[in-house]
Amino acid sequence: QVQLQESGPGLVKPSQTLSLTCTVSGGSMNSGGYYWTWIRQHPGKGLEYIGYIYDTGGTYYNPSLKSRLTMSVDTSQNHFSLRLNSVTAADTAVYFCARGVFGGGMDVWGHGTTVTVSS
């Protein structure tokens, strides 16, 4: 079955760029009917939608993060990525990637990766 796995540095310095990759296994990203999302969860808090990307490269970004956010997709490598620049301590969170199904919610999630912003 399809599995997602986040990867990237667990520690990022303030003002630098947070870069994460989500690798999809067990299925092809461009099989159609899906979008690929990033969601984060601040310590002890609820879920925050970061944005999503289609296999065609089209994106939607949370307006609150849009000015600092770039998502990309590489279907040949079956992964998608997130770059968040000018990070602050407020970006410290667990970052999840997930597969969204058109009309069907987000049905497959990665385990999440903890990112701490600290000098």
Place this chain on the structure above:
Amino acid sequence: EIVLTQSPGTLSLSPGERATLSCRASQYISSSYLGWYQQKPGQAPRLLIYAASTRATGIPDRFSGSGSGTEFTLTIRRLEPEDFAVYYCQQGITFGPGTKVDIK
């Protein structure tokens, strides 16, 4: 911008009891895009319900979703020990703040 409000914030129940969780939207939303997720400590969320009332693959039938317009409900018919968790509703890019179901 749609705001989702969940109530109660915490629900204290015993195994075997029925849980009723509410999700209210600040404006009309299509049922097609309303989902419910379960999250346990240290784990990723798990999709329970999509399109307001359709159970996701592998979800037991003690979980059911209902509602339309601005009012949606997740019902857990008889709580099992593994059901004690936090539950989030979601519509589009918006999540509700969550309802924690804990053991009484």
